[in-house]
Amino acid sequence: MGTDLELTIGPPAHGGFCVSRHEGRVVFVRHTLPGERVIARVTEGGESSRFLRADAVAVLDASPDRVEPVCRHAGPPRTDGSGGCGGCDWQHASLPAQRRLAAAVVAEQFQRLAGLEVPVVVQPVPGDVAGFEWRTRVEFAVSPSGRAGLRPARSHDLIPLEECPISHPRVLESLVLQADWRDSRAVDVIAPSDGETVVVPIPRRRAEQPRTVPIVREKVTTPAGEWSYAVSARGFWQVHPGAAATFVTRVMEVLAPRHGDRVLDLYAGVGLFALPLAEAVGETGSVIAVEGDAIACKQARVNGASQPQITVIEGRVETELASLGSQLGSQPVDLVVLDPPRSGAGRDVMAALCARGPRVIAYVACDPAAVARDTAYAMEHGYRLAELTAYDAFPMTHHVECIAVLVPA
C-alpha cells in the first residue's frame, strides 16, 4: 500500500479501471487509459495478494484520448485536497473514448461469459449535455461537519463536494452542497421531469426513517405516446433525463406487441414498460407486472389504474414465476421484458422464462456481466441473442445500460 509503480496500461475492465501487470501480477489501475505509461500508487493489496489495485498519480505518456477533468473532485486524491471522488471513473477521457471503453467492456463480457463475439456501439442518450448535468437523483452522504459529499471508490470515507457537474442543475439549485445536514446521515435530492425538485434528508439513526417520503411525477414522451408515472422519491427511476423514454422506445420497437398478446414485465418498478405495453396489447391482451418492492407495486397499481389488462404481482420474480399458472392458465407467454437489478435474473429465472416460449425477450440491463451471463442461460434453453444495443446512460462513470433482444434460436 502506498508504493509507486511505473506501469504500462492495458485494456479497460468492468468496474472503471484498466488492467496492467507488475512482475507477473495483475494490477487494476484507476484514472488511466489504455496505452498510457503512468506512475500508479498501490491502494489495495500487498506482498501475498493475487492482484493489486492502484491509482494513476502521474502520467508519463498520455493517451490521445486524455482530457482535463472538468470537476476538481475527479481523479486521484491530490495534496491540495482535490480529486478522490468515486462518482466519476472516466472524466479524464473524452466522451467518444468513454463510449469506446464501455463498448469494449460490454463486448468482453459477452465474449467471456456467453462465448459470443458481439459488435458493440455505445450510443449517447438523447438530450445528453456533453456527459454532464444528467444525475436527476443523487444520494449524497453527509460528513460529520454536516456537509454533503460523495465517497471515494471502494471506501467509506467522505469527500465534501464543492461542485458536481454530472448532477442535474435542478439538483444543485436545491443548494444541497451549501446547506448544513448535521442531523442527517444522507440526503436524497430528486429532480423529477414533472414537478419541483424534492429533498429528502435521511435521519442519522438507522432505525429512524424519513417521516414522509414524497411521491414525485415522471413524464415519458416517445414518438409513440406519452405516459405519466407516480414514483416514490426514494424509489427506482432511471436517472438520466433521456433514459426512460429511450428504453421505452427501444423495448416497444423490439417487442412489437400485437393486440391480444400476453406479456410479462419482470422487475417492473412502477410500471415504466407495463403502461405502454398494456396500451399496445389492448383490452384483449394482458400484462403481468412482477415487482418485489411493496411501495413500487402500490405506485404501479395507481399508474395502471385505467388499464384493467395490467395485473401487478408483489413478490420476488424467482418465486412468483413458478406460480403464475393461475394468471396465465395453460397459455404460453407472447412477450417478456425484464429489467433486473445488477445481480441479474439468474439461471432458474431465465430457464422458466424460456420454457414459456415467448416470441421475443427484451432484457434491459444495468450490468453487462449479468446480461451476458443470463444470455448464456437463455442459449441453453433454445434462445439466441438477436440484437444488442448499449447506451451511455451514466456518462463519466463506468456504468452502461444494455438492451439485449433474445429470440427462439
Ligand SMILES: C[S@@+](CC[C@H](N)C(=O)[O-])C[C@H]1O[C@@H](n2cnc3c(N)ncnc32)[C@H](O)[C@@H]1O
Ligand atoms: C432496475 S429496476 C427496474 C424498474 C423498472 N423496470 C424501471 O425501469 O423503472 C429493478 C427493479 O426490480 C426490483 N427487484 C429487485 N429484485 C427483485 C426480485 N428478486 N424480484 C422482483 N423484483 C425485484 C426492484 O425493486 C426494482 O424496482
